[in-house]
Amino acid sequence: MGLNQEMETRLQTLxxxxxxxNRMKWLKEWKAQGKKVIGLMDIYxxxxxxxxxxxxxxxxxxxWDDSDPHAALYRPEMSCRYCSHVLESVLSGTLDxxxxxxxxxxxxxxxxxxxxxxxxxxxxxxxxxxxxxxxSELTLGMWNKSILELKxxxxxWTGKTIxxxxxxxxxxxxxxxxxxxxxxxxxxxxxxxxxxGAEALGLVTAARIMPREEFxxxxxxxxxxxxxxxxxxxxxxxxxxxxxEYLDNPAYVQLVEDCGAAVVMDEFDTGSKYFWGxxxxxxxxxxxxxxxxxxxxxxxxxxxxxTEQIGQIRDWVKEYNVRGIVELRQLYSxxxxxRFLIMKKELAAANIxxxxxxxxYHLAQTGMLxxxxxxxxxxxxxx
Amino acid sequence: MLVAGIDIGSxxxxxxxxxxxxxxxxxxxxxxxxxxxxxxxxxxxxLAPQHLRREDIxxxxxxxxxxxxxPFAQSTVTEISCHARGNHYHFPGVRTILDMGGQDCKAIRSxxxxxxxxxxMNDKCAAGTGRHLERVASTLGLKLDEIGxxxxxxxxxxxxxxxxCAVFAQTSIVGFLRAGYPINNILAGAIDAVxxxxxxxxxxVGVEEELxxxxxxxxxxxxxxxxxxxxGMKARIxxxxxxxxxxxxxxxxxxxxRR
Numbered sequence: 001m002g003l004n005q006e007m008e009t010r011l012q013t014l015x016x017x018x019x020x021x022n023r024m025k026w027l028k029e030w031k032a033q034g035k036k037v038i039g040l041m042d043i044y045x046x047x048x049x050x051x052x053x054x055x056x057x058x059x060x061x062x063x064w065d066d067s068d069p070h071a072a073l074y075r076p077e078m079s080c081r082y083c084s085h086v087l088e089s090v091l092s093g094t095l096d097x098x099x100x101x102x103x104x105x106x107x108x109x110x111x112x113x114x115x116x117x118x119x120x121x122x123x124x125x126x127x128x129x130x131x132x133x134x135x136s137e138l139t140l141g142m143w144n145k146s147i148l149e150l151k152x153x154x155x156x157w158t159g160k161t162i163x164x165x166x167x168x169x170x171x172x173x174x175x176x177x178x179x180x181x182x183x184x185x186x187x188x189x190x191x192x193x194x195x196x197g198a199e200a201l202g203l204v205t206a207a208r209i210m211p212r213e214e215f216x217x218x219x220x221x222x223x224x225x226x227x228x229x230x231x232x233x234x235x236x237x238x239x240x241x242x243x244x245e246y247l248d249n250p251a252y253v254q255l256v257e258d259c260g261a262a263v264v265m266d267e268f269d270t271g272s273k274y275f276w277g278x279x280x281x282x283x284x285x286x287x288x289x290x291x292x293x294x295x296x297x298x299x300x301x302x303x304x305x306x307t308e309q310i311g312q313i314r315d316w317v318k319e320y321n322v323r324g325i326v327e328l329r330q331l332y333s334x335x336x337x338x339r340f341l342i343m344k345k346e347l348a349a350a351n352i353x354x355x356x357x358x359x360x361y362h363l364a365q366t367g368m369l370x371x372x373x374x375x376x377x378x379x380x381x382x383x
Numbered sequence: 384m385l386v387a388g389i390d391i392g393s394x395x396x397x398x399x400x401x402x403x404x405x406x407x408x409x410x411x412x413x414x415x416x417x418x419x420x421x422x423x424x425x426x427x428x429x430l431a432p433q434h435l436r437r438e439d440i441x442x443x444x445x446x447x448x449x450x451x452x453x454p455f456a457q458s459t460v461t462e463i464s465c466h467a468r469g470n471h472y473h474f475p476g477v478r479t480i481l482d483m484g485g486q487d488c489k490a491i492r493s494x495x496x497x498x499x500x501x502x503x504m505n506d507k508c509a510a511g512t513g514r515h516l517e518r519v520a521s522t523l524g525l526k527l528d529e530i531g532x533x534x535x536x537x538x539x540x541x542x543x544x545x546x547x548c549a550v551f552a553q554t555s556i557v558g559f560l561r562a563g564y565p566i567n568n569i570l571a572g573a574i575d576a577v578x579x580x581x582x583x584x585x586x587x588v589g590v591e592e593e594l595x596x597x598x599x600x601x602x603x604x605x606x607x608x609x610x611x612x613x614x615g616m617k618a619r620i621x622x623x624x625x626x627x628x629x630x631x632x633x634x635x636x637x638x639x640x641r642r
Contacts, residue, residue, distance in 0.1 A: 371504070
């Protein structure tokens with residue numbers, strides 16, 4: 001096997017880490033060492049704190065199956081589909097090895113999911129953090145307090161103190177991971193990006209289930225190869241940015257690319273927003289520096305600074321030379337639906353083509369989606 | 384230069400032949416279970432009267448939900464772009480298009496060149512589609528081509544029928560039948576409900592004159608009259624509204640053959 005072929009195989013292995021057949025590997029390995037694993041569902045829970053407690057923070061991907069028969073007993077059909085598929089995974093026993101769950105109240109749907117998880121599974125540890133809806137000096141103070149409460153909960157549960165040094169060490173590990181992912185995303189600015197949008201999503205979702213140091217070591221080893229690599233696109237000239245939340249199945253991004261687009265940037269909580277922005281280590285108290293990073297980085301639609309979020313999208317449109325935006329809005333996920341109206345107005349004012357399409361959490365209705373995406377691409381290409 | 388457009392819809396397969404700007408012929412057949420066979424059959428039927436063979440065609444573009452299943456097409460274009468282009472062929476002043484097909488409904492905006500500028504599609508529910516109108520006709524024991532005119536000649540108030548779901552609409556229709564309401568009033572209510580849905584779609588893209596209606600449902604006078612009344616503008620309808628998408632595909636074929 002040539003060097004490039006070997007590197008490509010390693011890259012594809014890393015990209016496929018969050019596929020159903022692979023994603024339990026690191027969880028099991030961590031547990032085999034007698035250590036704990038906590039499941040997370042959003043990007044606001046400060047993973048560094050959990051890692052500093054010697055616990056693996058492991059992002060929960062819901063069941064990708066067509067149906068959710070167990071969850072349907074407890075959740076209405078018209079509710080966040082990610083939450084339903086997470087509950088399906090929990091109730092079907094797929095996630096029995098998790099020691100606990102930590103989440104934030106994204107919306108009422110997440111709160112009810114947490115209630116049901118807590119009531120039905122009674123895991124050793126469940127905790128729901130406070131998270132403000134807006135960013136100000138006052139709310140930052142409340143958020144920092146919430147992080148310290150999480151620290152206390154973890155210390156009480158494990159019986160071990162989380163020192164400032166342990167946190168600082170984890171901040172360095174996470175900053176390294178974020179920096180490496182940022183370098184990979186820089187390679188997406190090229191005329192022919194180093195990797196496809198589907199591959200990029202695979203990479204970021206891998207980071208969230210692996211021990212972060214192990215992930216970073218592998219990604220760092222692959223970077224020289226990535227710098228030489230050209231992603232395989234049907235048409236690399238039609239550059240689009242895709243927006244979504246709770247989108248963790250690369251097949252959806254692949255669908256957009258199969259229609260003739262090159263997905264050169266994403267606005268995903270499962271993608272760019274996970275690693276954008278570093279913890280500024282300096283003279284600051286590491287706990288406060290950590291809290292600031294989680295408020296400073298581009299927010300998800302759950303935070304109500306929508307104009308800033310759209311401003312970030314417009315910046316990315318320029319930086320990544322994007323010709324149009326495809327939003328794949330998950331059905332019944334309300335925060336993104338609320339943002340839609342202002343997004344439509346502001347992007348139209350900026351003359352940026354934009355289409356917002358509904359999707360299920362699991363891969364479904366692909367024919368309908370393809371027709372809409374293709375029509376949008378025909379529109380921006382001018383027929 | 385001979386080109387063809389083939390539109391494989393959920394209910395019908397359409398084919399047209401064009402030579403330059405001239406429309407040589409068009410054909411509509413029911414789509415069978417095999418879209419490949421439907422495509423071959425409809426093309427054979429449009430070629431036969433012209434005494435032409437498939438080899439005589441320079442370029443073929445396929446459109447419609449079955450566009451990827453036409454093995455002899457050189458390329459594909461979505462039905463959304465094709466309806467914009469096909470309506471522009473008949474009516475160059477068109478800016479808003481309502482295409483009501485067998486399984487979906489589209490509100491489309493286009494520019495002075497017939498290029499797509501905006502669109503919204505509804506296909507999460509059969510309400511507002513040709514398939515739904517077929518079911519309405521069948522439930523009432525009528526032929527599809529009868530229900531439009533009958534829905535316009537009622538006395539009193541139309542029956543109030545759900546516009547949110549095709550299944551609920553059918554249930555309401557059966558209920559009104561059992562309660563002895565006149566068929567015309569039931570039909571008026573059923574078609575009002577369809578029009579409620581399509582107007583919501585049109586509102587999402589904005590309506591600007593000229594307005595065209597295409598697709599099989601454009602043959603339903605009850606739908607067309609209500610859309611016109613509610614929007615306060617006359618709708619233009621191609622001589623054969625079912626083949627407008629195929630005409631658009633043929634025009635794309637002509638462009639691509641010239642490249």
